[in-house]
Amino acid sequence: MSARYDMLTNRRAIIDRRRLADALEALEGEREVLRRQACGLLKGALDSGRAEIAARLTERPGRGAEIAASYAFLTDQLLRLVFDFATTRLYPASNPTAAERLSLVAVGGYGRAEMALHSDVDIAFLTPWKQTPWAEQVIESMLYLLWDLGLKVGHSSRSMDDMVRMAKSDLTIRTAMLEGRYVWGDTALYDEAYARFEREVMAGTARAFVVEKLAERDQRHQRMGDSRYVVEPNLKEGKGGLRDLHTLFWIGKYVNKVRDVTELVDAGLLTRAELRQFQKAENFLWAVRCHLHIITRRAEERLTFDVQPEIAARMRYADRPGRAAVERFMRHYFLVAKQVGDLTGVFLAHLDEEFGGKGKRFALPIRSRRKPSNLNGFIVDRGRLSVPDEAFFHGDPVRLVELFALADRHGYEIHPTAMRLAQRDAKLIDRARNDPRANALFMDVLTSPRAPGKMLRRMNEADVFSRFVPDFGRVVAQMQFDMYHHYTVDEHSIRAIDLLSRIEKGEMDSDHPLSATLMRQIVSRRALYVAVLLHDIAKGRDGDHSVLGGEVAERLCPRFGLTPAETETVAWLVRHHLLMSATAFKRDLSDYKTIIDFTEIVQSPERLRLLLVLTVVDIRAVGPGVWNGWKRQLLTDLYELAEEVLRLGHKQNGRRERVAAKQAATRVALGWSDDRFAALVKRLPESYWVAEPEEVLIANARQMATADAEGRPLVIETRVDTERAATLVTVYAADHPGIFYRIAGGIHVAGGNIIDARIHTTRDGMALDNFLVQDPLGGTFTGPERLSRLAQAIEDALANRHKLADRLAARPLPRTRAEAFTIEPNVLIDNRASNRYTVIEVNARDRPALLNALAHALFQSKVTIHSAHIATYGERAVDVFYVTDLIGDKITAPARLRSLERRLLDVAGGVPADKAAA
Incomplete structure (x- = not known):
C-alpha cells in the first residue's frame, strides 16, 4: 500500500473492505445475478466513500494531498474487492497453472496514489506469458463491473515481454509503468516485472x-x-x-x-x-x-x-x-x-x-563565444553566468541587479545556482535600492536593445525585481477578474516591454507600421520604456489606477535616474495611458470636437507619438485575439487627425483640406464629370466625408448611383474588409424611424456582431449606413452563402417579414463564462463631448443582441441615432451613441434625460425594450 495513505485517518469511514468482502461472499445465485448484486453493493460503497471524502474536503478545504490520497485509497479497496470477486466467485481457478497468474497494477496518476473525483482509473493487468482464457474472462468481468460503477477506466493487458518491449519504444508507456504500483493479485509476478523494467528498460537510459x-x-x-x-x-x-x-x-x-x-x-x-x-x-x-x-x-x-x-x-x-x-x-x-x-x-x-562535466550540459544551450575579459567578479560555468561563492551577493548587494545586466549585455543564460542564490538573497537589495549604480544597471536592463523582456522576467522569477521596485511587487501574480485580460498584471507589463522592443528593432513592421515609423522619430526613448513598465503599476489599489500610477511614477523616476522632464513625461503617459484607446474606440472621430478635446490634453506631437506606441503595446499585450485590424485603423485615424491639428495649429483649415483631398481622390477614382460629382457632394454632409475612408466613399457612391438609376428603394452590399478584419455592410434605403435597430437586429439574426456603425442621412432623406461586422469568433464573414444570408436577414428585418423579437429570442447563445461576472449597468449622458450631438455611453455585461435592444430603446424614446461606436472588453460591452431629438437638436431637458437614462439602464440590465421604464 502507498506510503501516502499513512496520512489518512479513520480509513474505514471511507470504505470498510472487510465488511464488504463478507457481504460479497454471502451473495448467492447464478453468475449474472451475482454480478448485479455485487454491482449494487459496490456502487453504494463508492457513493458513500465519495461523500465522506467530500465532507472531509469541506471541513479542511486546503488539505489537497490528503484528499487526493483518499480517492486513490477508495479506488484501491474497490479494485481489490472486484479482483477477489472475479477470481473467486465469477471465474474461480480451482487448480491454477503457472500461466494462470495475474497481477493488478496501478499506473499513471493513480499509480502515484493521487486522484480527484473524476480522475481516470489507469490500471495494467500483468500476465507471465501469453494471456490465458481464464485471465481474459477475469479481466473482462472486472472491466464490466468497473464500468457499471461509472468509473472511467484506462486499461492495458500485457505479458512481461510485451511490457518491456512497449516501454522501450513508447515514452508515454514507459512513464506510466515508471509510476506502477502493486494493487492486488500475484505479488511475485509484480516484483519480477518491476525488476525486469529496471534492468531492461531503465538501465543506461537515464540521460x-x-x-x-x-x-x-x-x-x-x-x-x-x-x-x-x-x-x-x-x-x-x-x-x-x-x-x-x-x-x-x-x-x-x-x-x-x-x-x-x-x-x-x-x-x-x-x-x-x-x-x-x-x-x-x-x-x-x-x-x-x-x-x-x-x-x-x-x-x-x-x-x-x-x-x-x-x-x-x-x-x-x-x-x-x-x-x-x-x-x-x-x-x-x-x-x-x-x-x-x-x-x-x-x-x-x-x-x-x-x-554535466567537461563542459557538457543537457538542459540549456551553450552560447558559443569567448569569455568577456571583465565580469566584475562573476564567473562563467559551462557557458552560463554564475557566481564564485555563496556569499558573493552579501559582499555588494548591487550585484543582484548586475547579474541580470551582465547576462543581457554578454548574451549569457544565468546558471540555476546563481538564480537560486539571487532568490535567497533578494532581500539584500533593500539596502541598495537607492544606490545610483543599481538604478543605472536596472535602466540598462529595461532599455536594452536586445531582449529586455526576457531579463526582466528572470529578475521577476528571482524576486529581485519585486524587492528592487516594491510597487511592482504589489502587482506580481495579481490577476484582474475579467474576461478581457489574459495575464496577471506583472506578466502583462513585461509582455508590453517585449512588444515595444520588437517594434523598435523592426520585427513587427507589417503588424504595426505606424508604431514602427514613430519609434524612429521618438526622442524620449527612456521615458517610453519606463512608462510602458509602470502604466498598470497601481492596479489593485483603491482609486483610479491611472492617477495613482502617475503618482508612483513621479516618485520612482528620479530614483531611476530620469531627468525632471523625463519624469513629467512618464507621469503624464501613465496618467493618460487609456486616453487614446477610449477616444478611438468610444468616440466619433468625424466629430470635430472629439479631436479638439483630445489634442487639448495631448498638447505636443512628441507626446502624441509616445501615447500611440504605448497604447498599441498595451492592447497587444492584453492577450491573443485582442488586437485586430479595426483597432489599428481607428488608432491610426485618430493619430493622423490629431497630428494634423497639432502640426497645422489652425484646426479648421486642416479639416477642410482633408475633406477636399478625399473628394478629389474619390472623383478621380469614379471618373465622373464635375457636375455629376458636385451633385453627390451636395447630397452628403461634411461629416460623412470626414468619417469614411476613400475606398468606402467610392463603394458608397457606386452603390447609390446604381440604386438611383434602377429605382431600387433598398440596396444592401457586403464586402470583406481585410484591413479592419471585418465585413463592411452598407445599407442604402429610405430613412425612417427605427431603421438602425432593425438593421442591427437583422445582422444579429444572421450571426453577426457589429463592431462599428457609421450612420449617415443624405440631404434628400436617404439613409446610408455603414456597419463593420464580425462573426462570433471575431473574424470576417466570408463566402457567398454567408454574405447572402446576412443581406437577406437585414432585408427581412427592414421589411418586417418576421417578428424580429421572436427571431432574436431564438438566436442567443449561452454565455456561461460571462455570467460569472457581476457588471452593474451604467449610463453616462454627456452634452459637452460634441457641439452638435448628445453623447450617450452605455456600459453593460455583453450579451447577444445588446446593441439591438439599446437601439430599440432609443427609438422608443423618440431619439435619432447619428453614429454608434461599439467596444467590448471581455465580458463588458461599451456602446456609445451620438444622438439628437427628432428635430436635430441636442437633448437638454433634465426630465427627458432622466427618462432616457432610466430606460437604457433597464434595457442594459436585461429588461425588454417594450417593458423598460419610459
Whole structure:
C-alpha cells in the first residue's frame, strides 16, 4: 500500500473492505445475478466513500494531498474487492497453472496514489506469458463491473515481454509503468516485472529519458501558451501546474531510483526546504483540483472564470480592501505556479551537475563565444553566468541587479545556482535600492536593445525585481477578474516591454507600421520604456489606477535616474495611458470636437507619438485575439487627425483640406464629370466625408448611383474588409424611424456582431449606413452563402417579414463564462463631448443582441441615432451613441434625460425594450 495513505485517518469511514468482502461472499445465485448484486453493493460503497471524502474536503478545504490520497485509497479497496470477486466467485481457478497468474497494477496518476473525483482509473493487468482464457474472462468481468460503477477506466493487458518491449519504444508507456504500483493479485509476478523494467528498460537510459521528458514539457508549455500567468490556467498541464511537479518526480525516480518524493532529498536533488516547498505546492494544487472536479462534476482541469469565485469561497478566501476574494485566491495560485518554476530551475541545476562535466550540459544551450575579459567578479560555468561563492551577493548587494545586466549585455543564460542564490538573497537589495549604480544597471536592463523582456522576467522569477521596485511587487501574480485580460498584471507589463522592443528593432513592421515609423522619430526613448513598465503599476489599489500610477511614477523616476522632464513625461503617459484607446474606440472621430478635446490634453506631437506606441503595446499585450485590424485603423485615424491639428495649429483649415483631398481622390477614382460629382457632394454632409475612408466613399457612391438609376428603394452590399478584419455592410434605403435597430437586429439574426456603425442621412432623406461586422469568433464573414444570408436577414428585418423579437429570442447563445461576472449597468449622458450631438455611453455585461435592444430603446424614446461606436472588453460591452431629438437638436431637458437614462439602464440590465421604464 502507498506510503501516502499513512496520512489518512479513520480509513474505514471511507470504505470498510472487510465488511464488504463478507457481504460479497454471502451473495448467492447464478453468475449474472451475482454480478448485479455485487454491482449494487459496490456502487453504494463508492457513493458513500465519495461523500465522506467530500465532507472531509469541506471541513479542511486546503488539505489537497490528503484528499487526493483518499480517492486513490477508495479506488484501491474497490479494485481489490472486484479482483477477489472475479477470481473467486465469477471465474474461480480451482487448480491454477503457472500461466494462470495475474497481477493488478496501478499506473499513471493513480499509480502515484493521487486522484480527484473524476480522475481516470489507469490500471495494467500483468500476465507471465501469453494471456490465458481464464485471465481474459477475469479481466473482462472486472472491466464490466468497473464500468457499471461509472468509473472511467484506462486499461492495458500485457505479458512481461510485451511490457518491456512497449516501454522501450513508447515514452508515454514507459512513464506510466515508471509510476506502477502493486494493487492486488500475484505479488511475485509484480516484483519480477518491476525488476525486469529496471534492468531492461531503465538501465543506461537515464540521460535520454531526461532529455525526452524536458522536450515533452517544453512542447506542453507551448500548447498551453508558454506562460504560468494566464488568468484561466490549466492547473494540470499548464506551466507551473501539477504536471511540472510530476515531471520532476519522474526524472528523480528514473535517475536515482527514488520511490517517494521525500527521497529526492537523500538523492541530493532537493534540499529539505525545497522539499517542503514541493509538498506545499503539490498540496495546494491538489486541493484546487479536487474542488474543481466536485464543482464541475467532470474531469475539468482548467480554472475558468465561472468556477474561480466558487473555489475561492470553498477554500475560505475573503475580500480585502482593493482586492476581491477570487483575486486573492488566484494570486495565491500564481505564486504557487511561480514556486513550481523556481523548483524546476533548482532541480535542473542539480541534474546538470550530475550529468554535466567537461563542459557538457543537457538542459540549456551553450552560447558559443569567448569569455568577456571583465565580469566584475562573476564567473562563467559551462557557458552560463554564475557566481564564485555563496556569499558573493552579501559582499555588494548591487550585484543582484548586475547579474541580470551582465547576462543581457554578454548574451549569457544565468546558471540555476546563481538564480537560486539571487532568490535567497533578494532581500539584500533593500539596502541598495537607492544606490545610483543599481538604478543605472536596472535602466540598462529595461532599455536594452536586445531582449529586455526576457531579463526582466528572470529578475521577476528571482524576486529581485519585486524587492528592487516594491510597487511592482504589489502587482506580481495579481490577476484582474475579467474576461478581457489574459495575464496577471506583472506578466502583462513585461509582455508590453517585449512588444515595444520588437517594434523598435523592426520585427513587427507589417503588424504595426505606424508604431514602427514613430519609434524612429521618438526622442524620449527612456521615458517610453519606463512608462510602458509602470502604466498598470497601481492596479489593485483603491482609486483610479491611472492617477495613482502617475503618482508612483513621479516618485520612482528620479530614483531611476530620469531627468525632471523625463519624469513629467512618464507621469503624464501613465496618467493618460487609456486616453487614446477610449477616444478611438468610444468616440466619433468625424466629430470635430472629439479631436479638439483630445489634442487639448495631448498638447505636443512628441507626446502624441509616445501615447500611440504605448497604447498599441498595451492592447497587444492584453492577450491573443485582442488586437485586430479595426483597432489599428481607428488608432491610426485618430493619430493622423490629431497630428494634423497639432502640426497645422489652425484646426479648421486642416479639416477642410482633408475633406477636399478625399473628394478629389474619390472623383478621380469614379471618373465622373464635375457636375455629376458636385451633385453627390451636395447630397452628403461634411461629416460623412470626414468619417469614411476613400475606398468606402467610392463603394458608397457606386452603390447609390446604381440604386438611383434602377429605382431600387433598398440596396444592401457586403464586402470583406481585410484591413479592419471585418465585413463592411452598407445599407442604402429610405430613412425612417427605427431603421438602425432593425438593421442591427437583422445582422444579429444572421450571426453577426457589429463592431462599428457609421450612420449617415443624405440631404434628400436617404439613409446610408455603414456597419463593420464580425462573426462570433471575431473574424470576417466570408463566402457567398454567408454574405447572402446576412443581406437577406437585414432585408427581412427592414421589411418586417418576421417578428424580429421572436427571431432574436431564438438566436442567443449561452454565455456561461460571462455570467460569472457581476457588471452593474451604467449610463453616462454627456452634452459637452460634441457641439452638435448628445453623447450617450452605455456600459453593460455583453450579451447577444445588446446593441439591438439599446437601439430599440432609443427609438422608443423618440431619439435619432447619428453614429454608434461599439467596444467590448471581455465580458463588458461599451456602446456609445451620438444622438439628437427628432428635430436635430441636442437633448437638454433634465426630465427627458432622466427618462432616457432610466430606460437604457433597464434595457442594459436585461429588461425588454417594450417593458423598460419610459
